[in-house]
Amino acid sequence: GAVVSQHPSWVICKSGTSVKIECRSLDFQATTMFWYRQFPKQSLMLMATSNEGSKATYEQGVEKDKFLINHASLTLSTLTVTSAHPEDSSFYICSARVSGQYTGELFFGEGSRLTVL
Amino acid sequence: DAKTTQPNSMESNEEEPVHLPCNHSTISGTDYIHWYRQLPSQGPEYVIHGLTSNVNNRMASLAIAEDRKSSTLILHRATLRDAAVYYCILRDPSDYKLSFGAGTTVTVRA
Numbered sequence: 002g003a004v005v006s007q008h009p010s011w012v013i014c015k016s017g018t019s020v021k022i023e024c025r026s027l028d029f030q031a032t033t034m035f036w037y038r039q040f041p042k043q044s045l046m047l048m049a050t051s052n053e054g055s056k057a058t059y060e061q062g063v064e065k066d067k068f069l070i071n072h073a074s075l076t077l078s079t080l081t082v083t084s085a086h087p088e089d090s091s092f093y094i095c096s097a098r099v100s101g102q103y104t105g106e107l108f109f110g111e112g113s114r115l116t117v118l
Numbered sequence: 119d120a121k122t123t124q125p126n127s128m129e130s131n132e133e134e135p136v137h138l139p140c141n142h143s144t145i146s147g148t149d150y151i152h153w154y155r156q157l158p159s160q161g162p163e164y165v166i167h168g169l170t171s172n173v174n175n176r177m178a179s180l181a182i183a184e185d186r187k188s189s190t191l192i193l194h195r196a197t198l199r200d201a202a203v204y205y206c207i208l209r210d211p212s213d214y215k216l217s218f219g220a221g222t223t224v225t226v227r228a
Contacts, residue, residue, distance in 0.1 A: 005161075033214060044205075045162070045218040094161045098214050105150060107216060109161035 003029045005097050007110035014085055015118055021081045022113045024095030030075035031097035035107070036068075039092040051078040051095075075100065085117045122206045127223045136193040138222050140206030143187045150209050151182060152216070153191050155202040162205065162218075165191065193224075201226045 004027040037045040057070035069081040123141040153165040205221040
């Protein structure tokens, strides 16, 4: 089956630094990827839609200058949390669909846990 | 977006069936009914989806009411590895975004 991999699985950083999280589709091409954020004991919240070769589309209330998304290839999207603060500590999850197919299924990465000190 | 309503939690014994209900009274004619589950500290995992007819796969069965205003995910024989949060999500086939609600937390007793 299709595999989506995220890196790193967990990261701890100091307040004010920037952190980059990678999302890769390992065995398929993904024109579109999605980034979610999940706080403890809460559901997933969609942050943005990442489109290969174009600008990401952000959901209402998500700061595009704080959460930079780049989708430079059909297998890689990156999320950079800029000037991270403790309130950005969360579980970040990406998902992807197989380009050119409607299988009805989205494939999710294993998530990246960010802790900002 | 059409919304879904699920019970907060359900408990089951190992090797017994689990029936997870989902109400979606405002579903549109083109919305697919999707189910995903999320194990602790992992990303969600696709379970099953359907439009009008009941569906079966190796993980579960999906029973859809005739009026499509509700559906039930059936885990035929629960195992400890089925303990997870199960999300019922409506999706327009033209839009790949998924909007997650609170889901149902399934606990499986040994």
